[in-house]
Amino acid sequence: MCSYIVEKAKLFGSAKGPNGWMRIDTANVYYDHPFHAPLDHALGIDFINEADGGRERVAVELSAESARELVEKILAALANGEIEHGKAAHHAAAPVAAE
Amino acid sequence: MTYESMLAETVAIRGHKGDVGEAYYARPLGGGPWPGVVLIHHMPGWDWWIKEATRTLAHNGFATISPHLYFREGPGSPDDVGARVRAAGGVADEQVIGDVAGAMAFLRAQPYANGKVGLIGFCSGGRHTYLVACSLPGVDAAVDCWGGNVIVDDPKQLNAKRPVAPIDLTEKLACPLLGLFGNDDENPNRDQVNRTEARLKALGKPYEFHRYDGAGHAFFNAARPAYRPEQALDGWSKVFAFFHKHLAAPAAARAA
Numbered sequence: 001m002c003s004y005i006v007e008k009a010k011l012f013g014s015a016k017g018p019n020g021w022m023r024i025d026t027a028n029v030y031y032d033h034p035f036h037a038p039l040d041h042a043l044g045i046d047f048i049n050e051a052d053g054g055r056e057r058v059a060v061e062l063s064a065e066s067a068r069e070l071v072e073k074i075l076a077a078l079a080n081g082e083i084e085h086g087k088a089a090h091h092a093a094a095p096v097a098a099e
Numbered sequence: 100m101t102y103e104s105m106l107a108e109t110v111a112i113r114g115h116k117g118d119v120g121e122a123y124y125a126r127p128l129g130g131g132p133w134p135g136v137v138l139i140h141h142m143p144g145w146d147w148w149i150k151e152a153t154r155t156l157a158h159n160g161f162a163t164i165s166p167h168l169y170f171r172e173g174p175g176s177p178d179d180v181g182a183r184v185r186a187a188g189g190v191a192d193e194q195v196i197g198d199v200a201g202a203m204a205f206l207r208a209q210p211y212a213n214g215k216v217g218l219i220g221f222c223s224g225g226r227h228t229y230l231v232a233c234s235l236p237g238v239d240a241a242v243d244c245w246g247g248n249v250i251v252d253d254p255k256q257l258n259a260k261r262p263v264a265p266i267d268l269t270e271k272l273a274c275p276l277l278g279l280f281g282n283d284d285e286n287p288n289r290d291q292v293n294r295t296e297a298r299l300k301a302l303g304k305p306y307e308f309h310r311y312d313g314a315g316h317a318f319f320n321a322a323r324p325a326y327r328p329e330q331a332l333d334g335w336s337k338v339f340a341f342f343h344k345h346l347a348a349p350a351a352a353r354a355a
Contacts, residue, residue: 003286004189028186033317035143035178038324040315046182055175057182 043067115197120170125157132213134346135206139220144181233268240345247286281314
């Protein structure tokens with residue numbers, strides 16, 4: 001890594017790391033030399049709990065192409081999932097005839 | 100049978116504001132006196148390759164110490180500690196200068212020291228080398244390996260931790276400087292390396308720059324895809340020759 005450029009996303013959610021599940025409130029996103037991935041540059045995402053000091057992280061390193069693919073799939077999963085759960089909510093609202 | 104030996108271990112040093120931190124120290128055993136080198140680690144942190152580079156210098160006759168510039172972050176694997184430091188915007192130049200001063204003092208305090216101390220840094224460590232060589236007395240030779248941001252083209256990039264572009268301090272450089280760069284590097288890019296050289300030339304500073312084709316950033320680093328063995332071997336040979344030339348004990352001291 002040779003840059004201090006970091007995009008910070010404020011998040012609500014959880015991540016599972018080597019010590020189990022933890023609440024996360026931030027993703028540090030950066031494009032730089034990776035530590036593990038065999039690439040010259042990689043899109044790095046560190047999921048952390050900044051409010052807790054950010055000492056523990058769940059980290060990924062992706063090629064630029066993979067990162068773009070992931071963005072597409074995230075948006076697709078959200079779109080399809082919201083439709084699907086929308087259908088489920090519609091069915092649940094339908095009255096069930098008494099026996 | 101020729102016998103060679105070295106000692107490589109973690110030691111404690113006093114750095115900036117007297118804070119006690121860790122450093123990796125490798126030195127030849129027996130013989131001496133030995134010249135000293137402070138190795139300033141790259142931005143990813145105090146990792147396996149940095150310690151390998153420290154041992155490489157010791158193998159070639161230099162008592163070499165690499166202070167852990169991120170020790171104040173607490174324990175953790177080098178990549179986790181490095182990630183925290185990146186997210187915090189790096190470490191302050193003033194703190195690095197203080198930690199390197201502590202490492203230099205450690206080297207000179209050893210009974211087998213020949214009194215000469217050089218600096219070598221990689222990546223952000225190259226920038227730190229340039230900065231320290233322009234800021235501290237007692238540096239006898241400096242090696243800048245692909246240090247980016249010696250030149251800062253966008254003034255908005257200057258901040259409280261890095262308030263000054265090292266290029267603006269070049270007038271105070273008081274020792275010979277060796278610079279090693281890959282021509283495919285984007286930070287520093289070829290134009291920035293050329294402009295740095297022009298500044299050194301304009302000020303009459305003793306320097307030598309070597310640029311390598313087919314190499315980009317971190318081309319010495321055997322732990323990264325950026326590694327270029329042919330260029331790295333040539334670069335290392337230039338480092339050893341430069342340090343042997345400028346860190347040799349004065350003849351009078353040797354004769355005493």
